[in-house]
Amino acid sequence: MKTQLLGGVLLLATAASAQEAISVPAATMPSPGVFIPRVVTQLIGYEDPTTGETKTHGVQNVSLDAGIAADWSVMLKFETSLNFDDRKSQHDPHLMFKHRFYRKDLGIISTERMAVYGGVEFDDNLDPFLGLVYTKIDGRWGTNVGFSWETGEVANDGPPILAGHAGADLWKVQSSVLYRLFPEDYSTTSDHAWYATVETSLPYEENGDWEWTLGPGVLYEGRRQAFEANLRIPVQQDISQRAETEWALAIGWRTLF
Amino acid sequence: MKLHMLPLPCLLFAVSCSDSKQTIETTDAPMAVDREIGDGLAQDDPTLIKATSLALHIRGMSCPKCVTNAEIQLERLPGVSGAMLDMGGGTFRIKVKPGAPVTRGNLARAIWVAGFTLVEIEELSS
Numbered sequence: 001m002k003t004q005l006l007g008g009v010l011l012l013a014t015a016a017s018a019q020e021a022i023s024v025p026a027a028t029m030p031s032p033g034v035f036i037p038r039v040v041t042q043l044i045g046y047e048d049p050t051t052g053e054t055k056t057h058g059v060q061n062v063s064l065d066a067g068i069a070a071d072w073s074v075m076l077k078f079e080t081s082l083n084f085d086d087r088k089s090q091h092d093p094h095l096m097f098k099h100r101f102y103r104k105d106l107g108i109i110s111t112e113r114m115a116v117y118g119g120v121e122f123d124d125n126l127d128p129f130l131g132l133v134y135t136k137i138d139g140r141w142g143t144n145v146g147f148s149w150e151t152g153e154v155a156n157d158g159p160p161i162l163a164g165h166a167g168a169d170l171w172k173v174q175s176s177v178l179y180r181l182f183p184e185d186y187s188t189t190s191d192h193a194w195y196a197t198v199e200t201s202l203p204y205e206e207n208g209d210w211e212w213t214l215g216p217g218v219l220y221e222g223r224r225q226a227f228e229a230n231l232r233i234p235v236q237q238d239i240s241q242r243a244e245t246e247w248a249l250a251i252g253w254r255t256l257f
Numbered sequence: 258m259k260l261h262m263l264p265l266p267c268l269l270f271a272v273s274c275s276d277s278k279q280t281i282e283t284t285d286a287p288m289a290v291d292r293e294i295g296d297g298l299a300q301d302d303p304t305l306i307k308a309t310s311l312a313l314h315i316r317g318m319s320c321p322k323c324v325t326n327a328e329i330q331l332e333r334l335p336g337v338s339g340a341m342l343d344m345g346g347g348t349f350r351i352k353v354k355p356g357a358p359v360t361r362g363n364l365a366r367a368i369w370v371a372g373f374t375l376v377e378i379e380e381l382s383s
Contacts, residue, residue, distance in 0.1 A: 031326045031371045033333075105297075105317030105374035108347035137319040186344030192321055223321045256325055 020135075021176035021199045022217060022230045022252050026144045027113035027135040029100045030256075038254035044161070045246045095119045096129075109186070112136040127151040140180035142195075148172045152205065160242035168207035168241070175200050178219065195219040199230060211237040211245075228252040297374035302362035306353050308380035313349040313364060317373040318342070330371040334359050350381075 020026035022040060030036050096119035103113040118130040131148030152168040154160075164170035176199040183190055199215040217230030232248040297316070318324060327349065328340045336357020342349045353359050361378055368375040 029372060031330055034326060034329060103317075103372070107316060108345075109317075109319045111317035111319065111373075142319070188341070188343045188345075190321065190344045221321055223325045226322065256322055 020142075021144065021178060021197045021219070022228045022250050023201065023215070023232070024144050024174040024176035024199050025117070025131060025133045025146045025148075026176075027100055027103075027115035027133045029098070029115070034256060036254055036256050038252060040250055040252040042248050042250040044248045094121050106138075110138045121150075121153065123153055125151075125153075127153050140184075142176075142178040142180075144174075144176045146172075146174045148174070152207075161245070162242070163203040163205060163209070163211070166205060166207060166209065166241040168205040168209070170203055170205050172201060172203040174202070192220065192222040195221070197228070197230065199232065201232075205241070207241045209239045209241050211239060213245075215248075215250075217250075224256045226252075226254045228254075297369065297376050298361060298365040298378065300362050300366040300369060302360060302365065304361045306357075306359045306361065306364070306378075306380075308382055309353050309355055310381040311351050311353060311364075312379040312381055313351060313368065313375055314377040314379065315347050315349055315368055315373050316376055318344065318347060323371075323373065327368060327371040327373060330367040331364070334363055334367055 020028055096117055098115055098117035100113055100115040102115075103111065105111045113135045114133070115135075116130075116132050118128065121127040121129065127150065129148060129150030131146055133144060133146035136143045148171070150164055150170045150172075152164050152166065152170060154165070154167045160166040163172070176197060178195045178197045180193050180195050182194040195218065197215075197217040197219055199213075199217065201213045201215075202210070204210040212235045213232050214235050215230045215232035217228060219228040220226060228251070230250045232250065234245060234247075237244055315327070318327065321344075324342045324344065327342070331337050331340045331349070331351060334357075336354035336359055337351055338354070339352040340349055341351075364378060365375045
């Protein structure tokens with residue numbers, strides 16, 4: 001089995017609020033003038049092929065009062081064998097717009113929001129993507145459900161590893177559930193919270209490949225900083241056009257300026 | 258096709274479903290605000306704030322970062338300072354400099370822009 005490191009600097013406009021898991025999108029939005037950088041690093045284990053990729057995102061957030069956000073990302077791709085001569089890089093910028101078109105605050109700690117997002121990935125071609133996400137927070141519970149489509153891209157520096165990198169369009173249903181472990185009840189002195197998270201994802205590629213993954217994790221959120229970790233494991237896989245991922249460990253950090 | 262057994266996530270899901278009702282009741286206690294929440298207080302209300310100490314009753318803030326977002330937007334208003342929140346009660350306490358040109362609509366707008374809903378302004382001292 002090979003292990004690859006997917007490092008990420010993810011400055012993500014969608015990462016404004018709590019109860020957002022590490023991989024599943026949420027219908028959250030930073031308030032105007034607030035900048036949120038986010039760094040996500042993933043370690044991925046898989047059987048074949050013997051080459052992999054490392055991905056780094058960098059997204060600059062521009063948030064408008066109307067609830068539109070623009071993201072910009074850079075992906076760096078490099079191998080992570082101990083021989084650093086193997087290292088190589090690739091930049092795959094993303095441009096993403098997100099519009100939160102619905103929000104309703106139902107109680108003190110109760111709200112629901114919906115957002116659409118879309119954009120393009122700039123590699124050799126312009127690869128568009130589009131998604132819809134619903135978020136509900138009720139007391140200690142947070143739930144996100146998302147549905148997305150993205151154009152398939154062809155890995156150009158080795159066999160494809162990630163869903164959507166084997167050339168076929170990718171359809172994905174994702175969901176996450178977050179539960180606030182601490183504090184049980186907020187008070188005047190509450191300045192941080194711990195959450196248990198579970199993410200699930202069902203990507204289907206139009207070449208017939210699909211998998212179902214589950215990922216338990218943990219999220220710490222302070223007034224400005226948040227740290228998160230998640231272990232994603234496939235429950236079922238039927239993959240023939242790309243590598244079969246065996247597990248993925250993601251670690252993330254975000255802050256608020 | 259591969260099949261992997263994952264008892265831990267399944268267990269977490271099971272726990273979350275069984276415990277939800279109690280959780281909501283304990284963290285989301287009703288407040289004495291006798292009105293529809295809707296979109297909150299009018300953001301174009303020109304009524305000047307005369308009190309120097311206020312309690313803002315807010316809906317939708319679920320996390321520590323939400324508080325920071327709201328603080329940032331409130332403290333951008335001229336003369337507003339010292340925002341402190343009781344997250345459990347959804348109540349922000351703020352101070353307003355005497356004579357500062359802050360309206361009820363300004364406060365409702367600031368909270369809305371931060372991503373939440375202001376449902377009541379309580380004047381604590383003038």
